Amino acid sequence: MSQVSQDDIDAAPGEEASMEARKPYDIDSLTDVALMVFAERGYDGASMDDVARAAGITKASIYHHVAGKEALLERGLSRALDALFAILEEPDAAGGAPETRLRYIVRRVAETTLRMQPELTVLFRVRGGSEVQRAALDRRRAFDHHVAGIIERAQASGAVRADLDARTVARLVFGMSNSVVEWYRTDGSLTPNDVVATVVALAFAGLAATAASTRGGR
């Protein structure tokens, strides 16, 4: 993969960042920049000019690395989906009692959502406006379907309530977890661990008071 030389970089007068030595971009670091821009402006609202401006290089330099905006989206979506599917292959997700697997997956999905917030933000907002977006939606559906299967097994085992539709539960629990990309800010007082613990607590026990919770246990 070719690198953008320093000559390609547009000096942006008055911006502190432009005064620092900047590492040449490669396709991965350009994808990082594009994801931040897409997460902020929305994919449809963002242009390659916006990406170039955020990267501090010319649009021509970006096209040296990548065919266009949708190719950057495709790379970002693949990162997000690959990370989610990798969770399902982790030993604690792949084996053991279904309720334990489920709890592990819910926790790891929330952790991954917070750790890869730009990637997951862009993934969660995809609505299927192109072939690339529809393929991403298909993979998301396959992920939910897999987890719904684990919920059904947990229900059959008696460890999880059996009166709720497993597919609906999967969507709602991930809907709750996914929502963090819309409101969690790293500069706030909540740590990612606080958020993950709250997601898991609500998903598995809800708001009902228990002896442990009213004494302040988590």
Next chain:
Amino acid sequence: MSQVSQDDIDAAPGEEASMEARKPYDIDSLTDVALMVFAERGYDGASMDDVARAAGITKASIYHHVAGKEALLERGLSRALDALFAILEEPDAAGGAPETRLRYIVRRVAETTLRMQPELTVLFRVRGGSEVQRAALDRRRAFDHHVAGIIERAQASGAVRADLDARTVARLVFGMSNSVVEWYRTDGSLTPNDVVATVVALAFAGLAATAASTRGGR
């Protein structure tokens, strides 16, 4: 508010709908059409040409009623936010034990989300890209803040677990409920009541098996 006359309507040859007598548009029915278009294509991805095409009238006819795309967005967002704030004034939301009020509000928000899916879809996707959008985000935050206050009172009363941050709980519970706009389809096998009941069940009791739930109670 003036009405669009039948003369303004562009006949769209080959479309069945154009064969039927069509009621003249007013600002409310144009807002209905715009919300469907915004929900489908995203606000940034939708143009006034898209709205005109969906309405089957000329763009000039739309501008006869409304200043532009953002004015249509503003009307849609006001509908959504007015409906949410109206819930807080309903007697069961405004008075009684805090846990009962909270349960009522969560149920009514989920019901309203399903009943006004286009309005709420557009509201939940607003990211603050304009003055109108920032004002809507401010009202959403005020709503969440109000509900977080009720959660705190429910925690203080002992009826709701006190080990979770009330603001985070408000965001996660509404994150779960709001997610229905992204996946609920009226042509599926789930009724709106099924979805609302599942949201309330998860929010207040989570997935944990109880004697009632494993016997199939709801």
